[in-house]
Amino acid sequence: MTALLDVLLAAAVLVAAVATLLAPRAGSGVLLFLVLGLLLVLVWARLGAPDVALAEAAIASGATGALLVSAVTGRRPPAEPDRARRSWAALLPLGAAAAAGALLGGVLVRARRDGAGPGRLGDLAREADGVVSHPVTTVLLDLRALDTLLEIAVLTAAVLAALALHRDGTLAAVALPADTRPVLRGFVHLAVPLVLLLVGWFLVAGSSRPGGAFQAGALLAGAALLLALTGRRDLVPTGRWLPPAVVVGLAGFLALAGGTRLLAGTWLALAPPWGAAAVLALEAVLVVAIGAGLAALVLAARPDRRVAAPTPPADAAPAPDRQAPR
Amino acid sequence: MLLDALTVVLVTAGCLFVTAGTVGLLRFPDLSQRLHALTKADTLGLGLVVLGLVVQGPGWAVAAKLGLLWLLALLASATNGALLARGAAPPPGTGSGP
Amino acid sequence: MSAPDTFLVLGAVVTLLGAARLLTTRDHLRQIIALNVAGAGTLLVLVALGSEGTGTADPVLQALALTGIVITVAVTGLALVLVRRVDAAAADADADGDGDGHG
Numbered sequence: 001m002t003a004l005l006d007v008l009l010a011a012a013v014l015v016a017a018v019a020t021l022l023a024p025r026a027g028s029g030v031l032l033f034l035v036l037g038l039l040l041v042l043v044w045a046r047l048g049a050p051d052v053a054l055a056e057a058a059i060a061s062g063a064t065g066a067l068l069v070s071a072v073t074g075r076r077p078p079a080e081p082d083r084a085r086r087s088w089a090a091l092l093p094l095g096a097a098a099a100a101g102a103l104l105g106g107v108l109v110r111a112r113r114d115g116a117g118p119g120r121l122g123d124l125a126r127e128a129d130g131v132v133s134h135p136v137t138t139v140l141l142d143l144r145a146l147d148t149l150l151e152i153a154v155l156t157a158a159v160l161a162a163l164a165l166h167r168d169g170t171l172a173a174v175a176l177p178a179d180t181r182p183v184l185r186g187f188v189h190l191a192v193p194l195v196l197l198l199v200g201w202f203l204v205a206g207s208s209r210p211g212g213a214f215q216a217g218a219l220l221a222g223a224a225l226l227l228a229l230t231g232r233r234d235l236v237p238t239g240r241w242l243p244p245a246v247v248v249g250l251a252g253f254l255a256l257a258g259g260t261r262l263l264a265g266t267w268l269a270l271a272p273p274w275g276a277a278a279v280l281a282l283e284a285v286l287v288v289a290i291g292a293g294l295a296a297l298v299l300a301a302r303p304d305r306r307v308a309a310p311t312p313p314a315d316a317a318p319a320p321d322r323q324a325p326r
Numbered sequence: 327m328l329l330d331a332l333t334v335v336l337v338t339a340g341c342l343f344v345t346a347g348t349v350g351l352l353r354f355p356d357l358s359q360r361l362h363a364l365t366k367a368d369t370l371g372l373g374l375v376v377l378g379l380v381v382q383g384p385g386w387a388v389a390a391k392l393g394l395l396w397l398l399a400l401l402a403s404a405t406n407g408a409l410l411a412r413g414a415a416p417p418p419g420t421g422s423g424p
Numbered sequence: 425m426s427a428p429d430t431f432l433v434l435g436a437v438v439t440l441l442g443a444a445r446l447l448t449t450r451d452h453l454r455q456i457i458a459l460n461v462a463g464a465g466t467l468l469v470l471v472a473l474g475s476e477g478t479g480t481a482d483p484v485l486q487a488l489a490l491t492g493i494v495i496t497v498a499v500t501g502l503a504l505v506l507v508r509r510v511d512a513a514a515a516d517a518d519a520d521g522d523g524d525g526h527g
Contacts, residue, residue: 006427006430013434014437014438017442048480052486055489067497067504068504071453093447094448096444148491165505181412
């Protein structure tokens with residue numbers, strides 16, 4: 001019975017993936033990608049990976065979805081239509097890819113059977129002297145603290161690169177039409193406190209059960225976007241406070257690393273008496289940085305307001321209102 | 327046993343409503359009719375599924391969470407429906423839409 | 425076939441489908457979507473390899489999947505900003521009329 005459900009779920013994912021890839025318009029492709037994300041949440045839950053399920057719902061489906069929807073709504077349809085979409089010539093590479101994928105899947109299944117040993121990598125994580133009891137968070141922060149550090153570094157670098165494409169390196173010049181319809185404002189008044197509550201819960205719960213800084217940060221970004229798009233820009237850092245808010249996570253991580261090196265003699269050695277508190281404090285800082293960064297990425301896809309052209313010198317040619325490097 | 331039967335009936339009815347809403351979404355001709363099918367039928371379907379699960383007696387905490395889940399889905403669905411309907415046909419004279 | 429095996433095959437197929445579409449489409453936005461689909465497929469393979477069908481999956485591989493998700497969203501966000509700039513530049517080039525450049 002459950003095997004039948006698994007096969008049905010897999011078929012649904014496959015159909016959603018093909019429909020996403022072959023959608024006639026980019027907009028429907030984005031929406032089908034959201035559907036694919038929802039189905040994948042079920043797959044993660046079925047595979048016994050609740051942390052990945054939460055991350056998929058909050059980050060991969062939620063934040064990426066917001067990014068893609070924001071990108072597709074402000075976009076002119078491409079000059080050359082994606083023609084010949086349904087022809088056999090276009091389907092041939094996909095068919096070949098599907099066949100190759102099935103073969104690869106067979107190989108992987110064999111490899112998984114042959115390679116399945118008693119020792120799982122995760123058992124090592126449990127035996128390591130963790131200061132938090134949830135194995136996934138232990139792995140993320142204890143064993144792979146360096147990995148998480150680099151992950152934050154990648155996110156920070158991406159956000160700063162996106163900001164660098166805007167005037168002054170902030171989003172202060174980005175036009176945000178405030179949607180002040182009463183229905184939406186009422187929803188925001190109800191939803192934002194709930195989301196903030198959930199952010200706190202994910203943050204605190206991450207040490208003992210599924211949840212953590214990344215999921216909480218994605219939720220925080222959602223709340224920030226709701227506020228920024230309904231006319232409460234003043235509550236969301238978009239101006240000169242944005243770069244510090246984005247960088248604070250990486251800076252906090254580095255400060256903790258340096259502090260542990262000085263005090264305990266090892267990089268990121270989190271000893272039990274104060275390690276748990278340090279991890280929680282670090283995660284709280286990370287949540288702020290991830291939330292600010294993800295929200296900034298979504299808003300950075302919007303163009304800057306055109307500045308009123310500074311009064312040009314009388315003899316100059318009428319300049320375009322922004323410097324457009326060719 | 328009786329409760330199990332009740333659960334089966336409620337969850338099945340819920341799934342039927344959700345399916346009907348989806349069929350409406352796909353087959354109805356214009357936006358407002360599609361929203362009508364989607365928001366009402368899906369909310370009712372989800373409510374029936376939640377009720378069917380609560381009948382199983384998972385304890386008050388879980389039941390309250392399921393109920394909260396339904397309320398939040400209700401709120402989001404109603405807001406989305408209203409926003410989409412208003413966004414499709416902005417009343418004249420309200421300035422620039424989204 | 426157990427559940428992890430099913431999803432292992434599914435992950436391999438989805439990965440290659442996304443990769444094929446990534447290579448065959450010219451539209452930048454579609455390429456980003458295809459990259460995301462392919463990324464989801466690889467994560468499926470990763471987690472299914474560490475899952476036993478019952479209980480929780482291998483925490484190390486789950487953590488790796490989390491890393492993958494975060495990196496994907498960072499890359500996607502930056503790529504979308506760049507696509508916006510490329511589109512704007514192409515539109516400017518078209519508007520200039522001489523049509524000497526394309527995005």
